[in-house]
Amino acid sequence: MSTAHGEQVRVLEEHGELGATHSLNWWGMIFFISSEALIFANLIAAYLYLEIRAGRWTLPSGDHLDVIYPAFNTVILLGSSVPAILARSGIAKGDKRRLVLGLLGTIIMGSVFLGGQAYEYTNLISQNFTLNYKTFGSAFFTLTGFHGLHVTVGLIFLIVILIRALRGDFTAKKHFAVEAGEMYWHFVDLVWILVFSTVYLLPLIRG
Amino acid sequence: MATPVIGNATTTVVRQKRLSESYVGEWLMTTDHKLIGIMYIVTGFFFFLVGGMEALLIRTQLAAPDAHVLSPQTYNAIFTMHGTTMIFLFVIPVLTGFGNYIVPLMIGARDMAFPRLNAFGYWVLLFGGIFIQSSFLFGAPPDGGWFLYAPLNLTNAGCTVHATACTNGMNADFWALGVLMLGVSSIAGSVNFVVTILKLRAPGMSINRMPLFTWMVLVTSFLLLFALPSLTAAAGLLLLDRHAGTHFYQYAFGGDPLLWQHLFWSFGHPEVYILILPVFGMISEILPVFSHKPIFGYTFIAWSGVAIGFLSFTVWAHHMFAVGLPPIAQAFFATSTTLIAIPTAVKIFNWIATIFGGKISFKVPMLFALGFVAMFLIGGLNGAALAVVPFDYQVTDTYFVVAHLHYVLFGGTVFGVFAGTYYWFPKMTGKFLGERLGQVQFWLMLIGVNLTFFPMHILGLLGMPRRYYTYAGNLGWNELNLLASIGALTIGLAIMVFLYNVIVSLKNGQVAPDDPWDAFTLEWDTSSPPKKYNFLHIPVVRSRRPFYDKKYPEIADWKTVIH
Amino acid sequence: MRKPLFNGKTRWQVVVAGLLLGSFLLTACGENSPSILNTFGPVAASESFLFYVILIIATIIFVLVEGALIFSIIRYRERPGMPNPRQIHGNLRIEVLWTVIPSIILFIVLFFTIQGLVNVATQPTSSNTLEVRAVGHQWWWEFYYPKYNITTADELHAPVNTIVQVDLYSNNVIHSFWVPALTGKTDVIPGHNNMRWFKADATGTFLGECAEYCGAQHAHMAFHAVIQSSDDFNTWVSTQQQAAVTPSFALAAQGKQIFMGQCTGCHGIVGDNLKGYDDPQVKCNDPAIACLVGPNLTHFGARGLIAGGILTNNRDQCSPGADLLRRCHLAQWLKDPQGIKPGNDMVVNLTDDQIQALVAYLESLN
Numbered sequence A: 001m002s003t004a005h006g007e008q009v010r011v012l013e014e015h016g017e018l019g020a021t022h023s024l025n026w027w028g029m030i031f032f033i034s035s036e037a038l039i040f041a042n043l044i045a046a047y048l049y050l051e052i053r054a055g056r057w058t059l060p061s062g063d064h065l066d067v068i069y070p071a072f073n074t075v076i077l078l079g080s081s082v083p084a085i086l087a088r089s090g091i092a093k094g095d096k097r098r099l100v101l102g103l104l105g106t107i108i109m110g111s112v113f114l115g116g117q118a119y120e121y122t123n124l125i126s127q128n129f130t131l132n133y134k135t136f137g138s139a140f141f142t143l144t145g146f147h148g149l150h151v152t153v154g155l156i157f158l159i160v161i162l163i164r165a166l167r168g169d170f171t172a173k174k175h176f177a178v179e180a181g182e183m184y185w186h187f188v189d190l191v192w193i194l195v196f197s198t199v200y201l202l203p204l205i206r207g
Numbered sequence B: 001m002a003t004p005v006i007g008n009a010t011t012t013v014v015r016q017k018r019l020s021e022s023y024v025g026e027w028l029m030t031t032d033h034k035l036i037g038i039m040y041i042v043t044g045f046f047f048f049l050v051g052g053m054e055a056l057l058i059r060t061q062l063a064a065p066d067a068h069v070l071s072p073q074t075y076n077a078i079f080t081m082h083g084t085t086m087i088f089l090f091v092i093p094v095l096t097g098f099g100n101y102i103v104p105l106m107i108g109a110r111d112m113a114f115p116r117l118n119a120f121g122y123w124v125l126l127f128g129g130i131f132i133q134s135s136f137l138f139g140a141p142p143d144g145g146w147f148l149y150a151p152l153n154l155t156n157a158g159c160t161v162h163a164t165a166c167t168n169g170m171n172a173d174f175w176a177l178g179v180l181m182l183g184v185s186s187i188a189g190s191v192n193f194v195v196t197i198l199k200l201r202a203p204g205m206s207i208n209r210m211p212l213f214t215w216m217v218l219v220t221s222f223l224l225l226f227a228l229p230s231l232t233a234a235a236g237l238l239l240l241d242r243h244a245g246t247h248f249y250q251y252a253f254g255g256d257p258l259l260w261q262h263l264f265w266s267f268g269h270p271e272v273y274i275l276i277l278p279v280f281g282m283i284s285e286i287l288p289v290f291s292h293k294p295i296f297g298y299t300f301i302a303w304s305g306v307a308i309g310f311l312s313f314t315v316w317a318h319h320m321f322a323v324g325l326p327p328i329a330q331a332f333f334a335t336s337t338t339l340i341a342i343p344t345a346v347k348i349f350n351w352i353a354t355i356f357g358g359k360i361s362f363k364v365p366m367l368f369a370l371g372f373v374a375m376f377l378i379g380g381l382n383g384a385a386l387a388v389v390p391f392d393y394q395v396t397d398t399y400f401v402v403a404h405l406h407y408v409l410f411g412g413t414v415f416g417v418f419a420g421t422y423y424w425f426p427k428m429t430g431k432f433l434g435e436r437l438g439q440v441q442f443w444l445m446l447i448g449v450n451l452t453f454f455p456m457h458i459l460g461l462l463g464m465p466r467r468y469y470t471y472a473g474n475l476g477w478n479e480l481n482l483l484a485s486i487g488a489l490t491i492g493l494a495i496m497v498f499l500y501n502v503i504v505s506l507k508n509g510q511v512a513p514d515d516p517w518d519a520f521t522l523e524w525d526t527s528s529p530p531k532k533y534n535f536l537h538i539p540v541v542r543s544r545r546p547f548y549d550k551k552y553p554e555i556a557d558w559k560t561v562i563h
Numbered sequence C: 001m002r003k004p005l006f007n008g009k010t011r012w013q014v015v016v017a018g019l020l021l022g023s024f025l026l027t028a029c030g031e032n033s034p035s036i037l038n039t040f041g042p043v044a045a046s047e048s049f050l051f052y053v054i055l056i057i058a059t060i061i062f063v064l065v066e067g068a069l070i071f072s073i074i075r076y077r078e079r080p081g082m083p084n085p086r087q088i089h090g091n092l093r094i095e096v097l098w099t100v101i102p103s104i105i106l107f108i109v110l111f112f113t114i115q116g117l118v119n120v121a122t123q124p125t126s127s128n129t130l131e132v133r134a135v136g137h138q139w140w141w142e143f144y145y146p147k148y149n150i151t152t153a154d155e156l157h158a159p160v161n162t163i164v165q166v167d168l169y170s171n172n173v174i175h176s177f178w179v180p181a182l183t184g185k186t187d188v189i190p191g192h193n194n195m196r197w198f199k200a201d202a203t204g205t206f207l208g209e210c211a212e213y214c215g216a217q218h219a220h221m222a223f224h225a226v227i228q229s230s231d232d233f234n235t236w237v238s239t240q241q242q243a244a245v246t247p248s249f250a251l252a253a254q255g256k257q258i259f260m261g262q263c264t265g266c267h268g269i270v271g272d273n274l275k276g277y278d279d280p281q282v283k284c285n286d287p288a289i290a291c292l293v294g295p296n297l298t299h300f301g302a303r304g305l306i307a308g309g310i311l312t313n314n315r316d317q318c319s320p321g322a323d324l325l326r327r328c329h330l331a332q333w334l335k336d337p338q339g340i341k342p343g344n345d346m347v348v349n350l351t352d353d354q355i356q357a358l359v360a361y362l363e364s365l366n
């Protein structure tokens, strides 16, 4: 943040007009994430559009996608938000140990999710269900893969934060990167709920 | 009085000049919103000339029937690049530039919220722009039209069951990658605008005291944030279809070309309001100043902008009336399109009410602003005609639509941009743009625009489809096309006058005082051009016309009006 | 500032002159135009009716609003010694007024819109509806009549005063089916089997144009809608149903041979290389079947247009002779299809003698 508007933030704070709780960066992150979320919304809309036009989507074997395994994976991903919260609330109190442990926990759980997704992919591909298996394959791998990409980006982000945390870059006052990492991670989680519901749960309801 | 400290006072040590201190380096490394703003504006105008030359090529080819100036392939690339350049590389950058320069000054801020992100946005835009244009050098300019419909944008293999001429070359890739980059730039810019406007307004400038230009930039930024994802998704899926073997748009494999249209237009329609809302804001700043009256119906202008923003997400399929949607869906989109005309009408009426009863001084910015209202009205009315679905069946994809889009984009956006340019040029450079030359430019442009684009309505009614590289001589289209081409030359002349004016004025134009127009808003309460930190003291705002209050304390708005 | 720079009168003159000029050109030069206002059937008529509705409303609004603007500009221009105007910030009642009034007008327009929409969408049921399949190719139109099992290109024949239902197919890119005098556009989209109906209430030949950008030669994808009396139409159908007649003179017979040798990869002539007509919709949507890329030429000699209307088929100029290539469009087409229509799919290399023979043969097919 340039010093020039550091001055301005100060004046605004003096006048009590800077809704004190959140930093500019926090707001920036919010709007960035909401735009990102809309990409998912568009992909989901495309997914549903093609699915409706196709009538009924099945694997080459004629079955639906297996939902038990990804459900398990979902639980892990959602669970990984907990250590992320711990990490941030830890550093907010100046507890660097909790920060490191929390980050580690999130990273491990996130990696398990990614590994699980990779396993699921190999499994499906071995059944000849690939990116170019009709529109189903295209839509499935694109949507879940795009989410996987976000998980990967999130993980890299968290690893960088972890390294910086180990170097002692963060303090109770100054740790926006941690907050941003946590926000991004929650976003990745929340979006997964939508993706999971669209891809795995909806066909169950439709029968 | 203590001098306010700008930045951390550093002890001055004798050291070598850094790159950022040389003239070129200052521009390259800057994070100052004003320099970045100017870079955006200059880049935008540069691409305006590129797009304009493409337009002149189009008009040369169409001046007479059966002409052979351009081969069909070249013509198709030229009109595609004309539309793409004008929309993505001229209007958006120029408007972003004005927003960058003016908004922080208007709201009494020292800079944008994220200065480095701001610079990043500019450089990505420049890079993306050069990338798209470089397609000409590779002999693969995009040639599928500015909305690049599927399946024409696919490779031959993905396009059809049997061999067909789709887009095997890199042409579509240049387009898709290019707009993805421009999207990144716009997202960066929009996040920045939203946070700046929401969080960095001077003390006392509540949301309903914000200048209307700032209002419209805010709405526009939200539109970009929420509309661009559709384009990102559309272009991403296109690249996958072209290179990774997916089938989103490939009908032979169960995909659907219409998916592209839905995705594209759910970006594309908000996009056209992205191209006009900031201009609405400029007009709402300029008309009152030169009428010596406050804007009429501030609240209504502001909130009608918000209404337009919301509604613009619900009308996309009015670009798809001929694709065979069920009648009920067409009726829905006709209704939403009709609704969106209402807030636009409200704005027009309020503008007229603003000048009504005023004391109008016809400086060049005002000429362009009034020209804007007159021309945009025509574009709006024929837009409303296009929303009459059965009539649209006849005129969609004809020159009637070309007429509509140029009346709103040229008669609207471009006139507004020139109004803004003449208005803020003294602030940005400390020099006036020549008044006489400005008048010449205005009248040439007004005549040129009507000469070029009015005949296109009639061409549309006479059944001339758009995107035809040539036409037969016996269809009654010759005279009108010739007229349009003459008009384009007239516009070209006007633009030359403008360029000349800029050069002459920069060199030895009349020096502008800080407040040359007796204006109302905070940017005029700084020096011309403003200092690096904008304001020595962050101003405190008590009404919608803070600078007016300061100049006329006895009749200050905050004493006489309750907001 | 002394001189009134913004002269309202000049603008009016420009506008009025523009309108006059416009209507003048509309009537004077528009005679051959495929004008949307010169309609010959209920669909196009209800579409152009709506044009007049919106034209009248928009003109009134245009005059009023532009008038108010120009009035204010003239009346309130700055004059020397003029005091500062009253600082008026708004007026709620007026705001409501000018929100409600345009809304009412717009909803009246919307009412007409939806009424017209339904009108155009509902195809009247009629026992003698003629069904035609129109297939958009790059860049020409093929028409197939399932009931009569015949195929033509560049020409859609239909009887007058009959409901014609056009089923629209494409196996390539998107095209748009449009006959301004008869009906507005309906897009021809792969995978969406759209339909368009119309009814012509006069005989005549009407220009049809492709109205969705479809690649290099989008500008040359025209066809003729030939509306005939039902007798003429029936005669036409029965000739079309016949196979090509074996040529009676030597030059044409030679042409037939060349055709069988060089052209059958892309073209079909019933009686020569084809047994009968195929439904192009069926044929061209199956990757397993080799779909002919060129038009069916069985009755080429009877057609008015060549290759998407880029040339007319001027048969009377096509009698054999040394200057054939100067006179006869078909000969020119065969000589250099890529020069005439750059980018199209026909590539041939013929000697002038071969062209003489082919022209004689093809023009004899009527």
Ligand code: HEA
Residues within 6 Å of the ligand: B272, B273, B275, B276, B318, B319, B337, B338, B340, B341, B342, B344, B345, B348, B377, B379, B380, B381, B383, B384, B385, B386, B387, B388, B392, B395, B396, B397, B401, B404, B405, B408, B409, B412, B413, C057, C058, C061, C065, C102, C105, C106
């Ligand atoms: C600045 C950009 C801009 C703006 C502001 C608009 C404004 C509007 N546009 Fe336009 N439009 C484009 C840019 C824009 N458009 C472009 C670029 C295309 C073509 C894309 C392409 O195909 O390449 C297009 C195409 C387009 C189509 C598709 C045409 C087709 O392809 O078949 C339609 C159809 O409904 C439409 C409608 C409208 C309407 C109803 C408005 C309304 O917002 C207008 C509202 C204003 C008024 C109506 C005037 C003021 C009102 C009054 C004075 C009140 C009383 C009025 C009445 C009762 C009528 N536009």
Ligand code: HEA
Residues within 6 Å of the ligand: B048, B049, B051, B052, B053, B055, B056, B058, B059, B079, B080, B082, B083, B084, B086, B087, B091, B144, B145, B146, B147, B402, B405, B406, B409, B410, B413, B414, B452, B466, B467, B468, B469, B484, B488, B491, B492, B493, B495, B496, B499
């Ligand atoms: C902001 C947007 C914008 C602007 C300003 C313009 C400006 C112009 N447009 Fe454009 N136009 C579009 C947006 C715009 N257009 C879009 C979106 C399309 C649809 C594309 C598609 O179908 O895909 C389109 C399509 C389009 C067509 C239809 C093509 C077709 O369908 O086949 C035509 C035809 O006449 C046309 C003409 C013009 C003309 C004559 C101008 C003129 O007003 C241009 C005036 C500018 C100049 C004349 C430049 C002046 C430059 C000089 C004098 C040179 C000086 C040089 C140096 C110093 C180096 N435009």
Ligand code: CUA
Residues within 6 Å of the ligand: C136, C137, C139, C174, C175, C176, C210, C211, C212, C213, C214, C215, C217, C218, C219, C221
């Ligand atoms: Cu077919 Cu345009």
Ligand SMILES: [Cu+2]
Residues within 6 Å of the ligand: B268, B269, B272, B315, B316, B318, B319
């Ligand atoms: Cu639109």
